[in-house]
Amino acid sequence: MAQIKVLIVGAGLGGICLAQTLRKAHIDVEIFERDASPWDRPQGYRLHLEADALNALREVLPSSLHQLFEATAMRTEPFTTILKTDLSVAKRIPTDDGQDAQFWPEFISDEKIHCNVDRGTLREIALIGLESCCHFNKQLTRYESKADGVVATFADGTSANGHVLIGADGIHSAVRPQRAPQLNTMDAGVQAIYGRVPYELAEKLLPPEALEDIFGIATDERKLFLGTGAVRFPTKPDVAAKEILRSATLEPRDNYVVCIVGGRHELFPQSHAELRSATPKYLQAVAVKMLEGWPEKARDLVGGGDSESFFIVSMSTSVPGVLDSPTNVTLLGDAVHAMTPTLGRGANLAMRDAALLGRQLKTVARGEKPLAEALGSYEQELLRYGFDVVRESVAMGQQRMGQNPLP
Ligand SMILES: Cc1cc2nc3c(=O)[nH]c(=O)nc-3n(C[C@H](O)[C@H](O)[C@H](O)COP(=O)(O)OP(=O)(O)OC[C@H]3O[C@@H](n4cnc5c(N)ncnc54)[C@H](O)[C@@H]3O)c2cc1C
Incomplete structure (x- = not known):
């Protein structure tokens, strides 16, 4: 040794x-x-x-x-939901699980691996x-x-x-x-504003597929996109899991749906440097404004997000x-x-x-x-x-x- x-x-x-x-x-x-x-x-x-x-x-x-x-x-579910801008389902694309059986000697094989x-x-x-x-x-x-x-x-x-x-x-x-x-x-030429939407609101605005699939995405002709992804903590964790959660001081948390409004830098009203120093509430307002021209539902989703949760990322x-x-x-x-x-x-x-x-x-x-x-x-x-x-x-x-x- x-x-x-x-x-x-x-x-x-x-x-x-x-x-x-x-x-x-x-x-x-x-x-x-x-x-x-x-x-x-x-x-x-x-x-x-x-x-x-x-x-x-x-x-x-x-x-x-x-x-x-x-x-x-x-x-x-092993799909990406392609949404229309009114947040109805256009189609669902099957998503590969990236399994590499040779690399993982006892690899997990499960339909619901995502x-x-x-x-x-x-x-x-x-x-x-x-x-x-x-x-x-x-x-x-x-x-x-x-x-x-x-x-x-x-x-x-x-x-x-x-x-x-x-x-x-x-x-x-x-x-x-x-x-x-x-x-x-x-620089990938792209940036995005991220925020969290309470699950109960997202449930009213998004189709069920987008809440069960890996990710939902709607894009317009400028390639401005609205992405969504649900995070649901198991509602009834079994007794053993509950015990471990407690002993790790990890309280069960609230479900949410992440929302992402993004696209090329040119689609944003201000430079990335300016937006980086903006407040979360301001970023949320920018994201809603960028969806002007989209059906109301999309703006309601982003506008109904938790105002303290918004931040911006420039992608590289x-x-x-x-x-x-x-x-x-x-x-x-x-x-x-x-x-x-x-x-x-x-x-x-x-x-x-x-x-x-x-x-x-x-x-x-x-x-x-x-x-x-x-x-x-x-x-x-x-x-x-x-x-x-x-x-x-x-x-x-x-x-x-x-x-x-x-x-
Ligand atoms: C908004 C967003 C969404 C994403 N979604 C997904 C997803 O759904 N699935 C997925 O697989 N990936 C996703 N990614 C990518 C994923 O976040 C990264 O690939 C992953 O975090 C990389 O992990 P890492 O440990 O290599 O680096 P990081 O998570 O970046 O961790 C690096 C750590 O190093 C620290 N550090 C930096 N410099 C120093 C220094 N000089 N000295 C000491 N410490 C330092 C940093 O503070 C940081 O804690 C997403 C990324 C972003 C930005």
């Missing part, structure tokens, strides 16, 4: 899933997160999970946390048990890679030493410019590329293969990366492989599937919302 210490930069879903799987294998791990707490920044509400995330969560989480995840996830979950709830669950090794208010500024390990330096002047460092620090990664300066991201994507030879530093999730949310797969891939990298680091800890070989195997596979999905998401983004093409 070789003693290795793993430093993870970023406590997003990718970083914390990696930490969970390493802890299960008794590997020494520490996470360093820039934010002051898990709830500092709005990152979206509903998260669509499919085969990669579901297989990964089963592999990386301790079984009690996995049960908790299952008790809070909504299973959806889930909509509340991102905050999932992150809260996945952070349970990591309290002592997850440090907040720790922004990585740079690292130094040496033959026998890595030194990470933080904005507060402190540093940490480990054998390997993982950049799981998202699309604006501080690790990537050092580890892979050749990998770039680009990674540009596929290569990594230099493996060192003792690598990347995971959006830090390497970020994409626009059109396919709803970015978090799924970050969790798949975590499972794959976890498997490789365990071979190092067991003394079966040198570190560089293990990271090399991980990176080769990561680049293949990660950038395939990036390309797929760009194609879908171009079709649905006028996203910029890759260079």
Whole structure:
């Protein structure tokens, strides 16, 4: 058994899933997160999970946390509802579950594999048990890679030493410019305003299909879109699940439907910089105004949303590329293969990366492989599937919302 210490930069879903799987294998791990707490920044509400995330969560989480995840996830029908602008159903498109049976040795096969979950709830669950090794208010500024390990330096002047460092620090990664300066991201040309609509109101305005399917989307001739996605917490969690929820201090939460009004930057009345500093209420009013000319129902849905919940996101994507030879530093999730949310797969891939990298680091800890070989195997596979999905998401983004093409 070789003693290795793993430093993870970023406590997003990718970083914390990696930490969970390493802890299960008794590997020494520490996470360093820039934010002051898990709830500092709005990152979206509903998260669509499919085969990669579901297989990964089963592999990386301790079984009690996995049960908790299952008790809070909504299973959806495997379709995207294409809506007309009056919110009636135009058609339903079957949606692939992204299953890769070769990658997942005991893969989950289930017709209802697609889930909509509340991102905050999932992150809260996945952070349970990591309290002592997850440090907040720790922004990585740079690292130094040496033959026998890595030194990470933080904005507060402190540093940490480990054998390997993982950049799981998202699309604006501080690790990537050092580890892979050749990998770039680009503006997708698109932005979107997100908010939460109370479930009871959404039920009155949306057809039942849009509440059962993964996602609903209506688009006009300018490719301005209104997206919807329901999050329903199981109404009658079984007794065991209720007990776990209570013991984890996770109260059952209110159901909601996320609403998204988006399109190319030019369709918005102000620049992204101006809108970023606007209040949630103002953003909601902008979103409603952008739907002028659409039937009233669409505006009522957005206008009836929780006024404090609205925020704006400018979308970017990674540009596929290569990594230099493996060192003792690598990347995971959006830090390497970020994409626009059109396919709803970015978090799924970050969790798949975590499972794959976890498997490789365990071979190092067991003394079966040198570190560089293990990271090399991980990176080769990561680049293949990660950038395939990036390309797929760009194609879908171009079709649905006028996203910029890759260079
Ligand atoms: C609105 C929206 C909706 C989405 N919907 C879906 C969906 O339905 N399904 C899906 O699969 N994906 C979805 N995605 C994509 C998904 O959110 C990302 O792919 C996923 O969060 C990536 O996880 P990650 O752990 O790699 O990075 P992140 O979640 O971005 O986490 C990175 C973490 O690193 C921290 N960090 C950054 N810099 C530093 C630093 N220098 N030092 C220390 N810490 C640092 C950040 O604070 C953050 O906590 C959506 C994205 C958005 C924006």
